[in-house]
Amino acid sequence: MSEPTIHSLFDLTGRVALVTGGSGYLGQSLCRALAEAGATVVVGSRNRDTVLEFVRSLPTPAGVTHEAVTLDHLDEASLNSGFDTALARAGQVDILVNNGHQGQPLDLTTVTAEAFNADLRNVTGYFLLARRLRDHVVARQVPGSVVMIGSMYGVVGSYPDAYAGICVASPVQYHALKGGVVQMTRHLAVYWAKDNVRVNCLSPGPFPSSKAPPAMVTRLVEKSPSQRMGQPHELKGPLLLLASDAGSYITGQNLLVDGGWTAW
Numbered sequence: 001m002s003e004p005t006i007h008s009l010f011d012l013t014g015r016v017a018l019v020t021g022g023s024g025y026l027g028q029s030l031c032r033a034l035a036e037a038g039a040t041v042v043v044g045s046r047n048r049d050t051v052l053e054f055v056r057s058l059p060t061p062a063g064v065t066h067e068a069v070t071l072d073h074l075d076e077a078s079l080n081s082g083f084d085t086a087l088a089r090a091g092q093v094d095i096l097v098n099n100g101h102q103g104q105p106l107d108l109t110t111v112t113a114e115a116f117n118a119d120l121r122n123v124t125g126y127f128l129l130a131r132r133l134r135d136h137v138v139a140r141q142v143p144g145s146v147v148m149i150g151s152m153y154g155v156v157g158s159y160p161d162a163y164a165g166i167c168v169a170s171p172v173q174y175h176a177l178k179g180g181v182v183q184m185t186r187h188l189a190v191y192w193a194k195d196n197v198r199v200n201c202l203s204p205g206p207f208p209s210s211k212a213p214p215a216m217v218t219r220l221v222e223k224s225p226s227q228r229m230g231q232p233h234e235l236k237g238p239l240l241l242l243a244s245d246a247g248s249y250i251t252g253q254n255l256l257v258d259g260g261w262t263a264w
């Protein structure tokens with residue numbers, strides 16, 4: 001058997017990737033990574049009209065047409081219609097990136113039971129979409145790859161002093177949610193490995209956008225072994241490893257991209 005080249009392993013020509021929240025701060029780089037590797041990208045948004053300009057900006061090395069769908073993963077009907085529309089527009093979905101996140105800035109001193117439960121529903125949406133992907137690729141008898149976007153805060157607690165006096169600390173329900181995403185990844189990977197569906201988690205460390213309070217960022221930088229924050233493009237390579245055939249024997253893993261935060 002001839003060995004695949006490194007270029008062919010990372011090549012996504014002919015594949016379709018659905019990325020929820022794909023026009024967000026990190027989502028944009030994730031979408032560009034997939035598009036630059038040759039995939040057709042379907043950008044999910046709660047309002048597709050707001051992401052059309054971004055979709056048009058995506059590179060098309062293989063001459064494909066990228067798409068956008070309305071998809072709210074907290075709403076089961078919307079999640080299903082979004083997945084169906086992705087299939088109708090792009091013909092197939094091979095890769096699912098569960099990246100969207102809707103949370104509330106309420107820490108453990110103020111969060112209500114209702115708000116806590118609402119935030120946990122993000123993982124329900126991640127599961128329901130992953131199951132749609134699994135059922136779809138099994139019916140087509142092709143491989144599938146699910147990448148859950150987790151967080152370093154699914155693995156470690158936060159430093160209370162990083163946030164004190166500046167802003168709401170990383171919310172308790174966010175830690176519960178992301179820990180659940182990491183563990184669900186392992187569970188689904190084991191069940192679906194025989195179906196040729198890989199399930200992995202990509203967990204960013206600190207990647208604050210320009211909207212983050214500068215004083216908090218300064219403190220986070222001091223907490224990082226790398227002494228700097230992550231930049232969205234630093235997730236592109238790790239995503240491609242998990243999404244493409246380059247990671248064909250990787251499943252059930254949580255790949256932390258955190259500048260060493262969880263390695264202290």
Ligand SMILES: NC(=O)c1ccc[n+]([C@@H]2O[C@H](COP(=O)([O-])OP(=O)(O)OC[C@H]3O[C@@H](n4cnc5c(N)ncnc54)[C@H](OP(=O)(O)O)[C@@H]3O)[C@@H](O)[C@H]2O)c1
Pocket residue numbers: 020021022023024025026027044045046047050051071072073074075098099100101102149150151152203204205206207208209
């Ligand atoms: N930035 C960081 O430092 C960091 C660190 C660790 C983990 N993460 C994780 O990385 C992912 C992306 O974060 P980000 O920093 O890029 O945040 P962001 O800029 O706020 O992007 C999140 C996107 O999620 C989408 N979204 C919100 N509610 C949704 C829903 N109900 N259904 C579907 N999509 C929804 C939004 O897109 P629409 O408005 O178009 O719907 C939004 O653009 C999240 O899962 C986050 O937890 C981020």
